[in-house]
Each structure stands twice: as C-alpha cells, then as structure tokens.
Amino acid sequence: MAEDVVLRAVVAAVREVAPGAEIVDDTPLIAHRIVDSLSLLSLVSLLEKELSVTIRDSEILPAHFESPLAIRAFLRTKGC
Amino acid sequence: MTVQQTTAHGAEFAHWLAGLRSWAGKGPGESTAWREAAAQGLLSLAVPETAGGAGAGYEAACLALEAFAEESGLSGLPFSMAAQMWACQEPILEFGSQAQHSGYLTRLTSGTAVGAFAATEYDSGSDLLSLRTRAERDGEGRWRLDGSKTFVTNGPSADVFLVLARTAEGSALSGLTAFLVPRGTPGLRIGRTIEKSGLAGAQLGSLLLDDCVVDDADRLGGTGGGFAVLMHAMRHERAFILAPTLGLMARALRRALDHTRARSQFGQPLSSYDTIRRRLVRMHLSLTSARELLYATARAADRGSLDHGRSSLTKLHVSTEFNRFCQELPDLYGGYALLPETGATQLLADAVASRYYSGTSDMQMKIIAEGLGL
Numbered sequence: 062m063a064e065d066v067v068l069r070a071v072v073a074a075v076r077e078v079a080p081g082a083e084i085v086d087d088t089p090l091i092a093h094r095i096v097d098s099l100s101l102l103s104l105v106s107l108l109e110k111e112l113s114v115t116i117r118d119s120e121i122l123p124a125h126f127e128s129p130l131a132i133r134a135f136l137r138t139k140g141c
Numbered sequence: 142m143t144v145q146q147t148t149a150h151g152a153e154f155a156h157w158l159a160g161l162r163s164w165a166g167k168g169p170g171e172s173t174a175w176r177e178a179a180a181q182g183l184l185s186l187a188v189p190e191t192a193g194g195a196g197a198g199y200e201a202a203c204l205a206l207e208a209f210a211e212e213s214g215l216s217g218l219p220f221s222m223a224a225q226m227w228a229c230q231e232p233i234l235e236f237g238s239q240a241q242h243s244g245y246l247t248r249l250t251s252g253t254a255v256g257a258f259a260a261t262e263y264d265s266g267s268d269l270l271s272l273r274t275r276a277e278r279d280g281e282g283r284w285r286l287d288g289s290k291t292f293v294t295n296g297p298s299a300d301v302f303l304v305l306a307r308t309a310e311g312s313a314l315s316g317l318t319a320f321l322v323p324r325g326t327p328g329l330r331i332g333r334t335i336e337k338s339g340l341a342g343a344q345l346g347s348l349l350l351d352d353c354v355v356d357d358a359d360r361l362g363g364t365g366g367g368f369a370v371l372m373h374a375m376r377h378e379r380a381f382i383l384a385p386t387l388g389l390m391a392r393a394l395r396r397a398l399d400h401t402r403a404r405s406q407f408g409q410p411l412s413s414y415d416t417i418r419r420r421l422v423r424m425h426l427s428l429t430s431a432r433e434l435l436y437a438t439a440r441a442a443d444r445g446s447l448d449h450g451r452s453s454l455t456k457l458h459v460s461t462e463f464n465r466f467c468q469e470l471p472d473l474y475g476g477y478a479l480l481p482e483t484g485a486t487q488l489l490a491d492a493v494a495s496r497y498y499s500g501t502s503d504m505q506m507k508i509i510a511e512g513l514g515l
C-alpha cells in the first residue's frame with residue numbers, strides 16, 4: 062500500500078507543536094493532553110501552511126483532532 | 142443613510158464615512174449614539190451581504206470605528222460596539238443557524254438589540270479554559286446553566302449574552318459549549334454595573350446563572366464546540382478591538398500639537414523645545430506603526446487570511462504603542478494633564494485597560510511564542 066503522505070505530514074506537524082511527546086498514528090492527542098489550547102491553534106496554522114488547506118474555526122472540533130488518524134480523516138473531507 | 146455594496150476603497154464608502162464623521166463630530170449623546178451609529182450601518186459593515194450586512198469588510202469597519210472615536214472623543218462606546226461586533230456578531234455569523242441569524246444577528250446589527258460575550262469568571266481570567274459555569278441537559282432536552290460570569294462588556298444593558306459553559310469534564314477543547322441566552326431568561330440575573338477607571342461610557346457587569354434554562358435551539362455551534370466559538374471570537378476581537386484607539390490617539394495628538402504651539406514658556410512656544418518635539422515625534426511614530434499594522438491585518442482578513450498569531454501580534458503591538466503614546470502625552474501638558482479637558486489621564490487609563498481585555502499582553506506573547514515554535 063502506498064504511503065499516506067498526508068498522514069506523515071500530520072504526524073510531523075503534531076511532533077512539531079508537541080516536541081518531546083511520542084506521537085504515533087493513533088496517539089490520543091486531546092485525551093492525553095498532548096495538544097492543548099495553544100498548541101492546537103499552532104497545529105491548525107501549521108497544517109494550513111503545509112497542506113495548503115483552509116480550516117475554519119467551526120471545523121476545530123475535538124472529533125477532528127482526537128488523533129493523527131482523526132486529523133487525516135478530517136482532512137480527507139477537505140480533499141487532501 | 143445606509144452603506145451597501147461598498148468596500149473600504151470605494152467612493153461610496155468614502156462618502157458614507159464622511160457622513161459618519163460629521164455626525165460623530167456633532168457630539169452625539171451617549172444614550173442615543175449606539176442606535177444612531179447602528180442606524181447609519183456601522184455595526185453591519187463587516188457582515189457579508191448574504192447575511193444581511195453591508196459586506197464592506199473588516200478594513201471598512203475599523204475605519205468607521207476609528208472615525209467614530211476620533212470625531213466624538215468617546216472611548217467606551219466605540220469599544221463596546223467593537224466588543225459586540227467581534228465577540229458576539231462574528232461567532233453568530235460563523236456558527237449560527239439560519240434562525241439564529243434572523244433572530245439575533247439582524248437585531249444586533251440594526252442596533253435594536255445589544256450583545257455581550259460572557260466567558261470570564263472570577264477564578265478564570267487568563268486561565269479561561271478552567272471556567273466552571275456548567276450546562277447540563279434536562280429530561281426535556283433543554284440546558285440548565287449554573288455559574289457566574291464577570292467583566293462582561295455591555296453586561297448591564299445587553300439583550301443577548303453569548304455564554305460559554307462546560308458541558309463535559311476533561312479537556313476544555315472538547316468540554317465547552319456556547320449558548321445564546323436572551324435577557325429575561327428565567328434564572329439569569331444581571332449584576333450591578335462594575336465601577337472602573339477608563340473606558341468611560343462602556344458598561345461592564347457580572348452575571349449569575351442560577352438554574353438558567355436555555356432551549357437547545359439557543360446552543361451556538363455544536364455541543365463541545367465552545368472552544369471553536371471562543372477562538373473565533375478572540376481571533377477577530379484581538380485583531381480589531383483596538384481600532385477606536387487609533388482615532389483617540391489621532392485626536393489627542395492633534396490637540397497636543399495645538400497646545401504646545403499655543404503655550405509659551407521662557408518666551409518660546411513649548412513646541413520649539415527639543416524635549417517636547419521628541420515626545421510628539423515618538424507619539425506620531427506610535428500611532429503610525431499601530432495604524433499600519435492594524436490595517437494591514439484588516440486587509441489580510443478581508444482577503445480571507447487571519448490566523449491567531451497575527452491577531453495576537455496586532456493586539457500586542459497596538460496596545461503597546463497605545464501605552465507608549467499615553468506615557469508621553471501628559472508631559473506635553475505638565476500640570477494641565479490633570480485637568481479633565483486635556484483627556485490625558487483618562488486616555489492613560491484606557492491604555493492600561495487595553496493591556497488586559499481580549500487577553501493580557503503576557504497571554505498574547507504566549508500565543509505568538511507558540512506560533513514561532515518555541
């Protein structure tokens with residue numbers, strides 16, 4: 062199966078905003094408080110920049126950011 | 142007069158703005174100015190035409206707020222209107238249902254209703270996400286809100302409150318929900334106006350929510366979507382809440398120039414002394430750089446680009462320069478700075494307030510640092 066480059070980019074972005082945390086595809090980001098209110102905003106900005114998407118505030122829902130896989134699924138709905 | 146189908150750069154808007162300036166320069170009474178400004182279309186400038194607004198954009202709205210403050214000399218009123226525009230109207234626009242648009246937004250923009258944003262609590266200021274007001278679903282599908290809010294701009298007079306409450310334990314990222322609570326809702330008690338210095342004419346108040354029953358139709362955004370609503374409000378408020386202060390600085394600078402030219406000591410006008418000239422130049426520089434950054438941010442937002450780092454940077458820079466400006470201002474007047482007619486100490490109090498509302502300067506720095514990957 063071809064590597065999911067978007068998922069790799071998501072994991073890289075999460076690692077960038079949460080340095081030091083061990084991040085795999087299904088790491089619970091919010092439940093484990095790896096991503097907090099400030100780093101979530103940075104993550105959104107980073108994803109927008111890296112993947113050339115626009116994420117509206119109304120899309121910053123916990124379900125979309127639960128884990129790198131959840132973020133990947135959400136981005137798929139935006140055509141990534 | 143209404144403003145429609147116009148942008149900040151069109152002749153039609155320039156004409157409208159001149160009309161607003163002329164009205165504001167006549168010194169409208171504080172009790173009627175809100176409605177009169179709204180009747181001219183000020184509150185609907187940044188609302189797209191598809192939602193019943195003028196669709197003139199953020200730059201136009203900021204120019205109008207600046208002009209209103211500059212010509213009228215009022216500080217609290219334009220601040221309160223801006224607070225409604227950015228922290229109440231914007232979230233309703235983004236997250237509101239059709240019914241909420243027609244039920245609330247239209248009344249807010251036309252000035253027939255006043256809106257307030259109620260997030261801060263006594264124990265949750267900078268640490269806002271620790272807020273304790275709770276909302277629980279009852280057997281009939283309605284929400285029951287319990288808790289209290291403070292520092293609510295427009296609180297004493299508002300007709301609708303955008304209230305942030307906790308609907309689930311755990312992370313605030315998923316545990317907060319926003320509600321639109323109309324005045325008169327059973328269980329909503331509105332406290333006294335909070336006495337304060339600065340921002341004369343702005344009314345701040347507290348709220349008590351005691352088994353306050355809110356219909357599910359008045360939930361703004363999804364359950365658990367409160368963080369997104371909060372961030373949407375703050376992104377706009379931090380970028381644009383200080384637009385009126387540009388007008389107040391321009392007015393104060395103009396008057397200070399007049400004073401230093403007119404008053405002589407040791408046989409020379411004050412304006413001939415280097416100490417005075419340097420102060421005036423520094424004030425001019427503060428105003429110019431604050432203005433440039435705020436309008437660059439507004440133009441970018443009109444093109445669809447406004448991230449949190451940029452909003453925080455704008456808030457931090459404009460409030461910092463406003464404070465620098467107000468540090469210099471009294472020294473141009475000497476002892477006369479203490480007289481109300483110079484407005485110097487009132488403006489200084491406004492500048493102090495600007496370091497705290499919409500998040501303190503320390504909090505803006507945190508957000509900016511985070512954006513830098515620190």
Ligand SMILES: Cc1cc2nc3c(=O)[nH]c(=O)nc-3n(C[C@H](O)[C@H](O)[C@H](O)COP(=O)(O)OP(=O)(O)OC[C@H]3O[C@@H](n4cnc5c(N)ncnc54)[C@H](O)[C@@H]3O)c2cc1C
Pocket residue numbers: 224257258259260261265266267268291292293294295340345494497498499500501502503504
């Ligand atoms: C004029 C005005 C209007 C307002 N209007 C509204 C409104 O309409 N709706 C609303 O919900 N709220 C409103 N507020 C509240 C405002 O958002 C809060 O005042 C602000 O968030 C700061 O909270 P605080 O005043 O409790 O200060 P605190 O949080 O107690 O902060 C005190 C000091 O400690 C610093 N500090 C706190 N935590 C940290 C930290 N972790 N690291 C470093 N420094 C820290 C702060 O920067 C500040 O200098 C308004 C405030 C003012 C002054």
